[in-house]
Amino acid sequence: MTTLCYAKATCSIGIHVLLEEIGKPYDLNVVDFSKGEQKTPEYKKLNPKGKVAALVRDDGSVLTEYAAIATWLAMTNPDKKLLPTDPEGIARVLEALDFVVGTVHMLSWRLWRRPDAYSANPDEKEQLQTRGKESMLAAFDIIDEQLAGKDFLVGDFSIADTALYYVEYWASDIAKWPLPPNVQAHFERMKSRPSVQASRQLEGVA
Numbered sequence: 001m002t003t004l005c006y007a008k009a010t011c012s013i014g015i016h017v018l019l020e021e022i023g024k025p026y027d028l029n030v031v032d033f034s035k036g037e038q039k040t041p042e043y044k045k046l047n048p049k050g051k052v053a054a055l056v057r058d059d060g061s062v063l064t065e066y067a068a069i070a071t072w073l074a075m076t077n078p079d080k081k082l083l084p085t086d087p088e089g090i091a092r093v094l095e096a097l098d099f100v101v102g103t104v105h106m107l108s109w110r111l112w113r114r115p116d117a118y119s120a121n122p123d124e125k126e127q128l129q130t131r132g133k134e135s136m137l138a139a140f141d142i143i144d145e146q147l148a149g150k151d152f153l154v155g156d157f158s159i160a161d162t163a164l165y166y167v168e169y170w171a172s173d174i175a176k177w178p179l180p181p182n183v184q185a186h187f188e189r190m191k192s193r194p195s196v197q198a199s200r201q202l203e204g205v206a
């Protein structure tokens with residue numbers, strides 16, 4: 001059965017939401033970061049990158065990277081309409097998704113959350129974190145404009161919204177930063193979806 005390797009309070013919750021949206025049976029394999037399980041030889045055999053999310057598919061093959069997993073799930077479950085079918089729609093969803101994963105998560109949040117990954121010098125920690133926070137809040141301002149007058153990033157609900165949801169969750173619930181109004185409204189809209197509620201409950205996210 002399809003198995004999601006996830007860790008609590010990480011980006012893998014966005015993939016978890018997608019599996020709930022699809023509604024087919026799946027298994028969960030928790031990777032406990034507090035015990036460093038992502039770096040164990042057993043887990044690295046499955047995902048040499050030592051990261052979540054990783055999706056083990058029915059044939060045993062493993063897919064990694066948010067955009068790849070999300071796109072594959074959407075395209076193999078076309079009835080769920082998680083990705084438009086026209087070239088412009090596909091491109092716009094991937095554009096929004098890449099901005100969230102590449103810029104908001106990897107270039108901004110990681111700087112705030114893991115300054116030690118960029119400098120071993122404790123004196124630089126605060127400056128690195130400030131840059132990460134500023135960059136993340138600036139990215140949310142751009143997304144806020146994109147969301148003006150809209151419920152979702154591109155047309156109907158899509159894989160891009162699940163990525164936006166996980167960074168909203170981090171910024172709002174973990175960092176306690178205020179979100180701009182349209183982003184906050186999107187976050188509330190996401191939290192009202194049964195798929196989001198189910199994945200939060202299964203992962204024990206308050």
Ligand SMILES: N[C@@H](CCC(=O)N[C@@H](CS)C(=O)NCC(=O)O)C(=O)O
Binds near residue numbers: 051066
């Ligand atoms: N580019 C990857 C990023 C995956 C990633 O960075 N995952 C984090 C959790 S949000 C992780 O597994 N970190 C492992 C660690 O911190 O040791 C993706 O799109 O899936």
